[in-house]
Amino acid sequence: MNLYVFSRLSRHRRLRLSMxxxxxxxxxxxxxxxxAPQVFATPGVHTxxxxxxxxxxxxxxxxxxxxxxxxxxxxxxxxxxGTVVTATIAVxxxxxxxxxxxxxxxxxxxxxxxxxxxxxxGGGDGTRQDAGSVTSALPGAGGRGGNQGTLNISPGGxxxxxxxxxxxxGAAITxxxxxxxxxxxxxxxxxxxxxxxxxxxxxxxxxxxxxxxxxxAAVGGNGENGGNVDGAGGSGGGGSYTGHAGAGGVHxxxxxxxxxxxxxxxxxxxxxxxxxxxxxxxxxxxxxxxxAANVKGVANPSGENGSISITAxxxxxxxxxxxxxxxxxxxxxxxxxxxxxxxxxxESDPENVSATGTQYVWVRSATPGxxxxxxxxxxxxxATAGASLAYTLVAADEHQYLxxxxxxxxxxxxxxxxQACSPALGPIAAAAVPPxxxxxxxxxxxxxxxxxxxxxxxxxxxxxxxxxxxQLRSGRRV
Numbered sequence: 001m002n003l004y005v006f007s008r009l010s011r012h013r014r015l016r017l018s019m020x021x022x023x024x025x026x027x028x029x030x031x032x033x034x035x036a037p038q039v040f041a042t043p044g045v046h047t048x049x050x051x052x053x054x055x056x057x058x059x060x061x062x063x064x065x066x067x068x069x070x071x072x073x074x075x076x077x078x079x080x081x082g083t084v085v086t087a088t089i090a091v092x093x094x095x096x097x098x099x100x101x102x103x104x105x106x107x108x109x110x111x112x113x114x115x116x117x118x119x120x121x122g123g124g125d126g127t128r129q130d131a132g133s134v135t136s137a138l139p140g141a142g143g144r145g146g147n148q149g150t151l152n153i154s155p156g157g158x159x160x161x162x163x164x165x166x167x168x169x170g171a172a173i174t175x176x177x178x179x180x181x182x183x184x185x186x187x188x189x190x191x192x193x194x195x196x197x198x199x200x201x202x203x204x205x206x207x208x209x210x211x212x213x214x215x216x217a218a219v220g221g222n223g224e225n226g227g228n229v230d231g232a233g234g235s236g237g238g239g240s241y242t243g244h245a246g247a248g249g250v251h252x253x254x255x256x257x258x259x260x261x262x263x264x265x266x267x268x269x270x271x272x273x274x275x276x277x278x279x280x281x282x283x284x285x286x287x288x289x290x291x292a293a294n295v296k297g298v299a300n301p302s303g304e305n306g307s308i309s310i311t312a313x314x315x316x317x318x319x320x321x322x323x324x325x326x327x328x329x330x331x332x333x334x335x336x337x338x339x340x341x342x343x344x345x346x347e348s349d350p351e352n353v354s355a356t357g358t359q360y361v362w363v364r365s366a367t368p369g370x371x372x373x374x375x376x377x378x379x380x381x382x383a384t385a386g387a388s389l390a391y392t393l394v395a396a397d398e399h400q401y402l403x404x405x406x407x408x409x410x411x412x413x414x415x416x417x418x419q420a421c422s423p424a425l426g427p428i429a430a431a432a433v434p435p436x437x438x439x440x441x442x443x444x445x446x447x448x449x450x451x452x453x454x455x456x457x458x459x460x461x462x463x464x465x466x467x468x469x470x471q472l473r474s475g476r477r478v
Contacts, residue, residue: 037311043103043124043162044138048310050168052093055315061085061173063102064123064162065303066142066180066264068292069198069235070108070116070155072254075294077181077198079105079303081287082161082238083205083269085175090278093315095168099308100217102162102175105142105236107290107300108155108183116297117148119156119223122236123177123303138162140217140240142177142303143248143264146233149226154254155183157223158290160236160246160264164306165217170274172215173282176267177238177246178203178303180223181292183261185232185252196260198292201235203266205284206244213242214272221248223264230254232261240267318413321345323358325422327404333393333431337362339404339422340388349410353386357409360384362391364400368424373405393428401426 040046043064050057062084069076082102091097106120122145124138145157161177179201189196208214218241223234231253237246249262271279290301322344329337339360343351351358360383365376380391384406393402401424408417 035312037309039307039309040099040101041305041307043101043305046099046101048097048099050091050093050095050097051312053314054091054093054312056088056090056313058088058311058313059166059173060309061164061166061175062287062306063164063175063177063238063267063269064104064142064306065287065290066161066178066201066236066238067105067107067120067158067302068290068300069158069181069183069261069263070232070300071293071296072154072184072232073186073194074184074197076108076155076158076183076292076300077263078200078292079107079158079181079290080178080201080203080266081289082178082306083176083203083266084285084287085173085207085269085282087173087271087282088280089168089171089173090276091168097166097168100139100163100165101308102140102164102177102239102306103138104303104305105159105161105180106302108145108158109297109299117154117156119145119147119233120159122159122220122222123162123239125159125219140165140177141219142239143220143222143236143246145180145235146223146225146248146251146261148233149229149231149251151228152230152254154185154226154230154232154252157183157233157235157249157261158300160220160238161303162306163217163239163241163267164308166308167215169277170215171277171279172272173279174214174217174241174270175306176240176269177220178287179238179246179264179266180235181290182235182249182263183232183252185260186254187258187260198260199263201263201266203286205286206268207282207284208244208268208270210272211270212272214270216242218242218245220245220264220267223248223261224251226251231259234261235264237264238267241270244268244270319346320414320417321349321351321408321410322417323406323408323420325404325406325420327402327422327425329425331425331427332429333395333398335393337391337393337402337425338388339391341406341420343408345410347413349413351386352409352411353384355383358384358386359407359409360389361405363403363405363421364397365403365424366400368401368426370403370421370424372419372421376403397428398430399427402428
């Protein structure tokens with residue numbers, strides 16, 4: 001489980017998650033029914049609307065098989081089945097998924113061929129010489145079989161199978177088409193008898209992960225025409241995606257060189273993630289082969305068409321976000337308390353820290369232990385904006401308890417979680433009273449003794465006599 005957490009989860013929170021996981025497992029084991037799949041089996045281009053509430057799609061994407069090779073003096077080779085890719089892809093309800101269902105390649109001398117030596121049409125190949133079930137070119141079509149050589153009568157090559165593909169929001173799953181079986185020319189074996197059968201096509205079930213070209217379908221290679229020889233045409237390759245389509249086989253030569261027309265190669269398969277559209281559990285298996293006829297001059301079987309099976313899996317319930325609140329500070333009037341919290345969401349839905357996002361309240365209560373702000377008196381509130389917040393204790397808080405409560409809000413999924421309150425702080429004490437000032441005693445005034453007073457008096461008397469004589473002298477001069 002992937003958790004989006006700004007800080008650590010509490011032990012209580014982890015216990016809740018563990019219990020939720022056990023409940024979900026119990027619900028699954030109780031027999032929740034898997035929705036019925038929707039199957040697209042008609043070759044061509046389709047769309048699929050993802051139902052609301054879907055969290056993922058379980059898909060089986062099957063490429064078409066190549067046709068079976070033709071007979072000259074011995075059986076042709078079997079066409080190989082297309083690749084079947086089974087996987088799960090994460091999606092969102094309301095999305096549109098683009099689908100391509102491949103067509104099976106025609107067998108050599110397959111209906112509606114009019115000429116024994118004309119190469120069979122590749123599955124979904126609009127350049128075919130004769131119309132098949134799909135009359136216009138499909139992306140990822142199988143290559144057509146090559147024509148016989150012009151010097152005599154031999155079978156043409158068989159057509160390769162078309163690719164099937166699923167694409168949504170840039171994520172892609174491509175299942176390669178199977179190669180067509182080789183057509184027999186009139187060649188001798190080691191015993192000298194003219195009975196060497198054509199080679200069957202082989203699908204190596206290549207699955208390339210995270211190839212950037214996976215969403216672009218590509219046409220398989222055409223089988224080689226016989227040209228100015230006597231021999232069978234080569235068979236077509238299977239469709240696939242850019243750079244990974246099956247190659248067409250080379251033509252055969254009767255008698256002188258003794259080479260059968262070669263089978264076509266199968267196309268590779270691939271998966272590609274895009275953003276949140278992740279593909280998991282991808283595996284491959286082989287579709288049904290096209291078994292060549294053992295009678296000369298009859299139509300050999302065409303390859304089976306591709307198909308896509310889609311099962312919509314409902315998204316699990318989205319859990320609401322949660323928070324763990326805490327406060328710190330001194331429980332005394334005039335002191336500042338700090339409220340903080342941690343945010344968590346089990347689906348990694350980010351927190352909404354806007355003005356309409358996570359909210360906080362400071363709550364005053366007469367008793368501790370409240371679990372919701374409604375149990376007390378809200379004294380301050382607002383949006384947290386993801387930050388710690390402060391509250392200054394006032395006189396009305398004295399003898400009361402203070403709690404910090406947070407209501408977490410996510411930006412997506414289930415938006416609003418339950419309110420979480422911190423342990424209460426309190427009771428709040430009164431503000432500290434400053435001590436009264438201590439009065440300072442005045443400094444004593446110094447005093448003179450009797451002796452000092454007599455001396456001072458004598459001095460003052462002498463000073464007065466002196467001033468009087470000066471004034472008398474001054475009068476005589478005038």
